[in-house]
Amino acid sequence: MKTYYDVQKFFRRFGIITYIGNREAEIELSLIELQSLKQEGVISDEDYYQCLGVLSYEKEMAIEKRSGKQ
Template identity: 45%
Template sequence: MRTLYDVQQLLKRFGIYVYIGKRMWDIELMMVELKKLHENGLIENDEYLPALLILKQEHRKEEEQSKK
């Protein structure tokens, strides 16, 4: 797992499609959904941690772009 698209595909396996319209909000909602999947034991740490890292990196990028 290396990209935001990969995280979207992971969520898609569970029937979770996220599109709010603003990229930052999409990423935040994906984080919530990912955490719920992990808390409920549907995904293990080997999928959860890389996906969470990708989402945090993408969120940081969006914050930096919005400041410019």
């Protein structure tokens, strides 16, 4: 997984759709969903860390965009 879209496709395999209309809020919700999948043992460590990396990057970019540092 390399993009936020890849993570969204990955989540859809589990019936998870995270659309709120606010990018930062969607990323936060995605992080919560990811943590839940990991805690339940549904996903592998590899999938978890790939998603976490993408979501962390996307969160950072969303914050920078909001603060105008781009």
